[in-house]
Amino acid sequence: MKRKLFAALAIVAAGVVTLAAQNALVAQTPTKIKVAYTATSDFASGFIAQEAGYFKKRGLDVEFQLIPLNSTMPAALQSGSIDLAGTTLPVFLQAVDSGLDLVAIAGSGITLPTDQNFGIVVKTDVTISKPEDYVGKRIGVPGLGAFLHVLFQNWLLEKGVDIKKVTFVEVSFPQMADVLRAGNVDGVITGEPIMSRIVQAKIGKVATYFNEVLKGEMPIIVYSSTRKWYDANKAAAKAFRDAVADGVKDVRKDDAFLRTSIGKYIKLPPEVLKTMPINGQWRAEIPQESMARWLEIMQKQGMLRTKLDLKKLVAE
Amino acid sequence: MTAALARSWRGWLFPVAVLAAAELWFAFNPILSDTLAPPSKIARDGLAMLFDGSLLKATGQTLVSAAAGLLIGMVAGTAAGFAIGLIRTAERTAAWVVELLRPIPSVALIPLALLTFGYGYRMEYSVVSWATFWPFLILTHNALRQIDVRLIEVSRLMGFGPLKRIWKIMLPAAAPRLFTALRLSVGLALVVAVTVEIAANPQGLGLGLMRSQEELQPGRMLAYLIWLGVLGWAINYFLLLFEIRLFAHRTPHGGSTAP
Numbered sequence: 001m002k003r004k005l006f007a008a009l010a011i012v013a014a015g016v017v018t019l020a021a022q023n024a025l026v027a028q029t030p031t032k033i034k035v036a037y038t039a040t041s042d043f044a045s046g047f048i049a050q051e052a053g054y055f056k057k058r059g060l061d062v063e064f065q066l067i068p069l070n071s072t073m074p075a076a077l078q079s080g081s082i083d084l085a086g087t088t089l090p091v092f093l094q095a096v097d098s099g100l101d102l103v104a105i106a107g108s109g110i111t112l113p114t115d116q117n118f119g120i121v122v123k124t125d126v127t128i129s130k131p132e133d134y135v136g137k138r139i140g141v142p143g144l145g146a147f148l149h150v151l152f153q154n155w156l157l158e159k160g161v162d163i164k165k166v167t168f169v170e171v172s173f174p175q176m177a178d179v180l181r182a183g184n185v186d187g188v189i190t191g192e193p194i195m196s197r198i199v200q201a202k203i204g205k206v207a208t209y210f211n212e213v214l215k216g217e218m219p220i221i222v223y224s225s226t227r228k229w230y231d232a233n234k235a236a237a238k239a240f241r242d243a244v245a246d247g248v249k250d251v252r253k254d255d256a257f258l259r260t261s262i263g264k265y266i267k268l269p270p271e272v273l274k275t276m277p278i279n280g281q282w283r284a285e286i287p288q289e290s291m292a293r294w295l296e297i298m299q300k301q302g303m304l305r306t307k308l309d310l311k312k313l314v315a316e
Numbered sequence: 317m318t319a320a321l322a323r324s325w326r327g328w329l330f331p332v333a334v335l336a337a338a339e340l341w342f343a344f345n346p347i348l349s350d351t352l353a354p355p356s357k358i359a360r361d362g363l364a365m366l367f368d369g370s371l372l373k374a375t376g377q378t379l380v381s382a383a384a385g386l387l388i389g390m391v392a393g394t395a396a397g398f399a400i401g402l403i404r405t406a407e408r409t410a411a412w413v414v415e416l417l418r419p420i421p422s423v424a425l426i427p428l429a430l431l432t433f434g435y436g437y438r439m440e441y442s443v444v445s446w447a448t449f450w451p452f453l454i455l456t457h458n459a460l461r462q463i464d465v466r467l468i469e470v471s472r473l474m475g476f477g478p479l480k481r482i483w484k485i486m487l488p489a490a491a492p493r494l495f496t497a498l499r500l501s502v503g504l505a506l507v508v509a510v511t512v513e514i515a516a517n518p519q520g521l522g523l524g525l526m527r528s529q530e531e532l533q534p535g536r537m538l539a540y541l542i543w544l545g546v547l548g549w550a551i552n553y554f555l556l557l558f559e560i561r562l563f564a565h566r567t568p569h570g571g572s573t574a575p
Contacts, residue, residue, distance in 0.1 A: 039530040068526040173350075174351055176350075177350055268531050269533060
């Protein structure tokens, strides 16, 4: 009888030990998150969070994957080949507008009305003295419907210029200097470090900083996931956002670390990496009012077909 | 031999002169460009990529995708070609489907492939196999249509079953056209694989090209471009060599022509 009791107790004890060990293992196994990003310093807070070990500290095993075109990311999210997509707001909102159930879980680069990181650079011999001077001009944009194109059109509309009277053509960032020099366009909508390089080479001059008409802070990039992934990984999503927030705090602490971190994910030539202006700002949280500004701007330009529910767009 | 060498020297003269002129032009006109680079910079960047392994890794990814997609397209296209070439009902039924689907450009399927498979090899295989499926189907079908009827009759008289007839008569008769389909499709597979990588799939030589451009490294970008040209030329050269060896007995002079 005693022997049977001991055996039963031993089995129960073994079971408890195994269960505890399993739980400990689960707690220690980091949650893998595959994040798609594009080659822009707007992701600097995420790069720093990775390099400083803030994701690891929160039990996340984050892998950054460079994707040349951010417009392909929503489809990849849907297929499950990535967990988080770092896209610009127009791409995110248009994907949701098209029926994909995505949710923004963390912010990255932001832009402010005072921001001079983006602007329209016109050829040195082109004169722009008032907004109406853009009528009839041919302007290169990094992508039709892309973030910079939308913001410039917003500036034109705010200044009472008919956007249909301006011709927009797609010119990728690296080609902007050559295309402007050749006179194929009158101006290009661009950002740093391309903007400074064009101005320094005396190919063009900054004509307008179009952010001046913005009504407040706007996110440039958000990390989004499918709602299915978010519902199954709420704790991991929060941990991701917290780690990015730690990265935001560190961005301005050490310029050398910032540039090394960016250089690890974007293989810029050393001389460009060393000298390029990094004036961006970052925020891990996504205030609803900043998302609302994007909705208003995009609706005004007829870029959204449906009325999107602001509350469902951003994770709690 | 000496004449061949002289001919080869003359062939090299023009590209070497162009490279020298480009180098001199860049030396005397130092311009800021994120899309152009002097030949010496392209060579330095190309060698750096070769030694750090990134060029070979990207080449491997593109070649694996192109080869696997080609293999799938070849097997499926040849099988479908045999099916519609041998079975009249299948030929009649498939005719309009083939005419409807064949004009769809393979790159138009990239968004669908991305949504279905996500980033990675499977997406690239699917698009490449779609592109290469059609040359095999069409050329196999045509090859079977042109087999001498007497050969089929002889095989029947000899009591060959359908499988033996395919193996002994039809496949050897269709082989040269299948090889032509292969040569056409190899180039196509490489082009489509790189296009898929440029447009959507973050791997291989296409990603290398795009990434170099975005990272303001025109030397690396142009090195990738030149490497792609060399790769395409080399694959075609060896295929041509292989074709001559394989079908030498069918050429009037025993296939002594150099590729």
